[in-house]
Structure formats: structure tokens, C-alpha cells
Amino acid sequence: MPSDIPETADYRQPEIRQARLGDAFDIFNLIKANGDRLIVRPIGDIVRNIDRFTVASSGGKIVACASYTVWPEPGDFENSMVELTSVVVRDELRGKGFGAQFVRHLVRQVSRLNPALIIVLTYTPAFFAKLGFAEIPKTEIMHKIYAGCVNCTKQVNPFTCPETAMGLAVSAFGSSVLSKG
Numbered sequence: 001m002p003s004d005i006p007e008t009a010d011y012r013q014p015e016i017r018q019a020r021l022g023d024a025f026d027i028f029n030l031i032k033a034n035g036d037r038l039i040v041r042p043i044g045d046i047v048r049n050i051d052r053f054t055v056a057s058s059g060g061k062i063v064a065c066a067s068y069t070v071w072p073e074p075g076d077f078e079n080s081m082v083e084l085t086s087v088v089v090r091d092e093l094r095g096k097g098f099g100a101q102f103v104r105h106l107v108r109q110v111s112r113l114n115p116a117l118i119i120v121l122t123y124t125p126a127f128f129a130k131l132g133f134a135e136i137p138k139t140e141i142m143h144k145i146y147a148g149c150v151n152c153t154k155q156v157n158p159f160t161c162p163e164t165a166m167g168l169a170v171s172a173f174g175s176s177v178l179s180k181g
């Protein structure tokens, strides 16, 4: 965890916004500090994809970040999927409802692309289930498996990977996900 965040930082009202290039180093550190739960990303990858990142800042520091990847459905691009990736809330801020608020923001954001499904691969399925995601068989996300999981630095077999695949249909958001803050 980055050590340069002041004890006095106000974690109560983080501002959620698009990431800027100047956030890249903090994003790198936040993801790296949670490398047991996330795929660690090289700084160059973060910088090249900075426009895909959303962050939350508090006390001038980054306290949450997330990104997304589009997985094309060949020949049927309207039915492509969007995967939420690099979703992390700084540990001091956890358990206060901010993660849910942050992910609801992300869901609203990527839903503007109108994907067939928003997916996530996660060690914390219970958290995403509370936001309306449901477990899906990994065989339903084969383009993610072939193009993404094959490059994984942690697991050799996506089907024995301990991460749970979950999906949320854009058409099934309903007011329960979108109406909250």
C-alpha cells in the first residue's frame, strides 16, 4: 500500500472522476498493493489505457480505481461484452459502502456502450452479487478466455482459476442498481 497518504486524509467523500495521466503512478501502486486479488499491470499499460480508468480521490490521493476492457463478439459486435477490471478500493475505505457506490458508477458508465453483458472475474463474488451480478459459466465468455486469460501471469488454466465469472445484463440493470448513489 502506498505510504504517502496522510493519516488525516478525508476518506468520507471521495470524488469519482475520469483518471488523468498524473494518476498513473498512484493507480499502479494501488493495483500492485492488491496483487493477491488483481492482475498487476505495468505502468506503460496503465498510461496507454489511462482513458479507460476511473478513479476516486480523497485528500489529494487516489483511493479507488477501476478500468474496463471490451471483448468483441466477432461478426455480432452489438453483443460484445465489457469486463470491469482492476477494481480496487483502498483498504482503509473498505466496508463503508464506497465500493458499491464506485461499482454502480462504473456500471452506469460502461452501460452507455450498450454491451450485451458486463462481466467481472473476481475473488469476491458476494460483493458483486449484491450489485446484481450473477455467476456465469466460463464457457460463456470464451472470447475473454482466448484473448485475455491466455495471457494471464497467474494461472495456466482459466477453468481451474479460482476467480468466479459473473455477469450483469445491461437490460436487467433495473432500478435497484441504477437508482442508488
Ligand SMILES: CC(C)(COP(=O)(O)OP(=O)(O)OC[C@H]1O[C@@H](n2cnc3c(N)ncnc32)[C@H](O)[C@@H]1OP(=O)(O)O)[C@@H](O)C(=O)NCCC(=O)NCCS
Residues within 6 Å of the ligand: 034, 037, 038, 086, 087, 088, 089, 090, 093, 094, 095, 096, 097, 098, 099, 100, 101, 120, 121, 122, 123, 124, 126, 127, 130
Ligand atoms: C471488493 C472491494 C472493491 C469491496 O469494496 P468495499 O468498499 O469494501 O465494499 P462495500 O463496503 O461497498 O460493500 C458492499 C457490500 O458488499 C459486501 N462485501 C464487500 N466486500 C466483500 C467481500 N470480500 N466478501 C463478501 N461481501 C463483501 C459488504 O458487506 C456490503 O454488504 P451490505 O450491502 O450488505 O452491507 C474491496 O474489498 C477491494 O478493493 N478488494 C480488493 C480488490 C478486489 O478484490 N477487487 C475486486 C476484483 S474484481
